[in-house]
Amino acid sequence: MTETAEDGRSAPSSTLHRIEDGILFLLMGALVVLSCAQILLRNWFDISFLWVDPATRHLVLWASFLGALVASREAQHIRIDAVLRLLKPRSQRIATVLGDIVAASVCALLAYIALRFVADERQYGGSVFLDIPQWCLQTVFPLVFCGMAMRFLLAAYHQAKAEIHA
Amino acid sequence: MIPPPVTTGLTVLLACVGTPLFVIIVALALMSFASDQVDLTIIFIEMYRLADMPALTAIPLFALCGFLLARSGAANRLVALSQALLGWLPGGLAVMALSICALLTAFTGASGMTIVAVGGLLFPALQQQRYPERFSLGLLTTSGSLGLLFPPSIPLIIYAIVAKVPVDDLFRAGIAPGLLMVLCLALYGVFVGRRLPPLPPSQVSAKVALREGALELALPVVVIAGIYSGFIAVSEAAALSVLYVLFVEMLVHREISVAQLPGIVRDTMILVGSIFMIIAAATAYTSYLVDTEVPLRLLETIRGTIDSRLLFLILLNVFLLAVGCMIDMFSALVIVVPLILPIAQVYEVHPVHLGIIFLANLEIGYSTPPVGLNLFIASARLQRPILELYRASLPFLLILLGVLVVITYVPQLSLFTLD
Numbered sequence: 001m002t003e004t005a006e007d008g009r010s011a012p013s014s015t016l017h018r019i020e021d022g023i024l025f026l027l028m029g030a031l032v033v034l035s036c037a038q039i040l041l042r043n044w045f046d047i048s049f050l051w052v053d054p055a056t057r058h059l060v061l062w063a064s065f066l067g068a069l070v071a072s073r074e075a076q077h078i079r080i081d082a083v084l085r086l087l088k089p090r091s092q093r094i095a096t097v098l099g100d101i102v103a104a105s106v107c108a109l110l111a112y113i114a115l116r117f118v119a120d121e122r123q124y125g126g127s128v129f130l131d132i133p134q135w136c137l138q139t140v141f142p143l144v145f146c147g148m149a150m151r152f153l154l155a156a157y158h159q160a161k162a163e164i165h166a
Numbered sequence: 167m168i169p170p171p172v173t174t175g176l177t178v179l180l181a182c183v184g185t186p187l188f189v190i191i192v193a194l195a196l197m198s199f200a201s202d203q204v205d206l207t208i209i210f211i212e213m214y215r216l217a218d219m220p221a222l223t224a225i226p227l228f229a230l231c232g233f234l235l236a237r238s239g240a241a242n243r244l245v246a247l248s249q250a251l252l253g254w255l256p257g258g259l260a261v262m263a264l265s266i267c268a269l270l271t272a273f274t275g276a277s278g279m280t281i282v283a284v285g286g287l288l289f290p291a292l293q294q295q296r297y298p299e300r301f302s303l304g305l306l307t308t309s310g311s312l313g314l315l316f317p318p319s320i321p322l323i324i325y326a327i328v329a330k331v332p333v334d335d336l337f338r339a340g341i342a343p344g345l346l347m348v349l350c351l352a353l354y355g356v357f358v359g360r361r362l363p364p365l366p367p368s369q370v371s372a373k374v375a376l377r378e379g380a381l382e383l384a385l386p387v388v389v390i391a392g393i394y395s396g397f398i399a400v401s402e403a404a405a406l407s408v409l410y411v412l413f414v415e416m417l418v419h420r421e422i423s424v425a426q427l428p429g430i431v432r433d434t435m436i437l438v439g440s441i442f443m444i445i446a447a448a449t450a451y452t453s454y455l456v457d458t459e460v461p462l463r464l465l466e467t468i469r470g471t472i473d474s475r476l477l478f479l480i481l482l483n484v485f486l487l488a489v490g491c492m493i494d495m496f497s498a499l500v501i502v503v504p505l506i507l508p509i510a511q512v513y514e515v516h517p518v519h520l521g522i523i524f525l526a527n528l529e530i531g532y533s534t535p536p537v538g539l540n541l542f543i544a545s546a547r548l549q550r551p552i553l554e555l556y557r558a559s560l561p562f563l564l565i566l567l568g569v570l571v572v573i574t575y576v577p578q579l580s581l582f583t584l585d
Contacts, residue, residue: 021428021429021431021432022428024428024431024432024435025427025428025431025432028226028230028431028434028435031223031226031227031405032227032405032408032409035223035227035401035402035404035405036405036406036409038402039398039402039405039406053220054217056223056401057217057218057219057220057222057223058217060216060217060222060223060225060226061216061217063226063435063438063439064216064226064435064438064439064441064442064443065439065442065443066435066439067226067432067434067435067436067437067438067439067440067442068188068439068440068442068443069439070432070435070436070439071436071437071439071440071443072186074436076436076437076440077186077187077188077189077440077443078186078187078188078440078441078444078494078496078497092184095182095183095184096183096184098183099180099183099184099185099186100185102180102183102185102189102193103185103186103189106189106192106193106196107189109196110192110209113206113207113209113210114210116207117207117210117211120207128217137217138210138214141210141213141214
């Protein structure tokens, strides 16, 4: 992790963030190009490739999970903040630290379960399209949850540190 | 099985400390499966089902369209266009503000993007025209979610996926109820604006304004025509829309540069990623609920206490309005729909009609005090205290509630477009 900013949530210049943004851009670009090419080929040339549909759906899976990882670096996950909004600013910040710690623990547990899931699939699983083994497509789960666990932990750490200093 | 009081208590506690919603849902799923000694990898077997849902592909693509439109000068062009077309009408500015918000929200979903994108533009315009301040504030607050019933809004797609009904049925069904909402608010706008001086003749002629804004105005028409003609599926229409918007904003108007694209894609995927995370988590939890026959037991309880369709619909509205102002629309859809759907079928509510009722309620709940999201977004964007917005949005809410009654008790309004 290369977060350097004070609150640990926004360091837009860091290399890791740029890599994530770049991959997102490539995935979405591929999604648009593949989908449009499929329409063109089918309606004008009467050709359709069977692998395109599963490929686009996996692109969406990867792009959205990666988007969720980015959301955790920007603290933009959807929360039920009805109660949180009624608290005083200081209690709000302390509550957020607790919430982030819970989130980090659950994500870490998920990352571990996801690793086991991928290992299982590697033993039994086949392939969905273009002979790509299914388990490779599923590696997005452990990667993203591991990343999110670290981000939530970092966010809690920075927030707590700022709170103690204040 | 974990007793319900424990799960409810835990959910409330975690929500209070601001734990992200998907974490809460996953935690519930993990504990439930663990207590039944089910291997926890089932969570990912369920999550991987996301890669089997073709309609989901449409969501990131339509969202990208919405973000591209919001970042470009599309709103300015639409304002100029409607000023040229509706300037003569008493209350014309209010009517056009409503139409633009509805059009944009259909593409941006309930992300608050509409208020952020056009609030700063339309509020000064309404003030300059001497609309009462309270009216202008209320209008912009409530129209932040106006247009959710129009295709290709993301909540409509999500409802269709969760309830397993065809997306285009929902796209068709939402049009008339959505128009009724816009029409009723527009009439109120005309009433308020009836004594105000007409707009000064616009700077640009109608012809120029039309030429400038025509390409963006054509987008919804292209999307809807493409889907209904049967040539392309919903997800393909979404991909074409992205290509079209890129062409219009990058090559014709030259307002978005290549360098801006990665940032816009990132912001889009932050929204989509956080929605998908909730869908993934809820898919896992819902499969547990269905396996343990929770909806069935809920149905038995409710059937014993509510004996008429009318009473069911009234209670449904009250319940959904409360849900709509407490939690965001996407979580409400994925969690509540699977529970309510079988119950609604017993009371002979059509699944497509139920979807329209659902979204209309959640749309209104978004602007309902004390915690409707629109109120907070508008408060931040227009820099007004939240209490002022409570009062400002009240007349608009009353009108929308009136429309809600019609939508709920006249199913034909939603269903007449289906075969």
